[in-house]
Amino acid sequence: MSPATHGGFHLPPLALYIHIPWCVKKCPYCDFNSHAAGPQLPEEDYVKALLADLDADLAHVHGRELSSIFFGGGTPSLFSAGALGRLLQGVERRVPFAADIEITLEANPGTFEQAKFRDYRALGINRLSIGVQSFQAAKLKALGRIHDGDEAIRAADMARAAGFDNFNLDLMHGLPEQSLEDALGDLRTAIDQGPAHLSWYQLTLEPNTVFWNQPPSLPEDDCLWDIQEAGQALLAEHGYGQYEVSAYARAGKAARHNLNYWTFGDFLGIGAGAHAKLSSPAGVIQRSWKTRLPKDYLDPSKRFSAGQRVLTADELPFEFLINGLRLTDGVAAELFTQRTGLPLSQLAEARRQAVERGLLHGDPARLAATREGQLFLNDLLQYFLP
Structure with a gap:
């Protein structure tokens, strides 16, 4: 089916995000919608709720197939393969899967989760994202992680x-009391495992976390800079190309689900606290979000939807570029009109100022941050605020 168009707007590809909000233990740095699991997970009730949630959103599909699915959390690998299998079957009955669909499951390294990997693969899940964070005992303890190296x-x-020939390792740097050699040691160990993809990002202190209220001793800015520079060089030396602020992949192994986010594609979001970005064939674009607390999400007397907001023409440039400019190579300039329905001329003055400041490349065919623009992305984005 050809994409719907409206004033240059093209109905974008469609992905699905599924949020499973339970963890064995809440980490002190985590600001995601995650909750410590009780002795018994409500798998069956939650799967039924997820499918009912999807039913309520089917009007937004507009004949598209799913290009990717991402199970996030929380710790989705706490769910049994049986429950995830029933969920995937239910999803595919409602929305067709692309022949080459990418299906990613976030998993923790604990032995309990590992034992289920083969069963997950048999379901058609073809990509794992394993939350390692560090391989060093002292750092894992400081982060409140329950696995060891x-x-x-x-x-x-x-x-x-x-x-799984396609798996990601999730690794942090800038950890409490971390030295340059500590950080590079973690990175070398990760590379030795041969992942197709590495998410390597700096620990930040977020509001509403234990670390925000009781901040640990983090490396100084000079050390953080050294870690970033040396780590990027090490990754490049081993064939991991940086394609986004914190994403590195071997050739052809970039995360397709995340690329859909960063190129302003559409995604359905189901599950407690899940967010969505959805377009209509007429070019109306909205963001929406679901009931956050699992007990409320599972309560049949309450609605799944917690709110939605249509993006205005003034907001769309920033909404588009806060994603696209995270990509190392940026995006084709024509994609702005295809995804938003707005003329590229709407960006002209902001682009001129950002190019003059040295934060944006001057290539008229692309929207891409310079090296300095990537380092000072917030400064660059200020030019495109409504």
């Missing part, structure tokens, strides 16, 4: 043995 290494081995 050996378990993280075994998780990568188990992923390969289960048939």
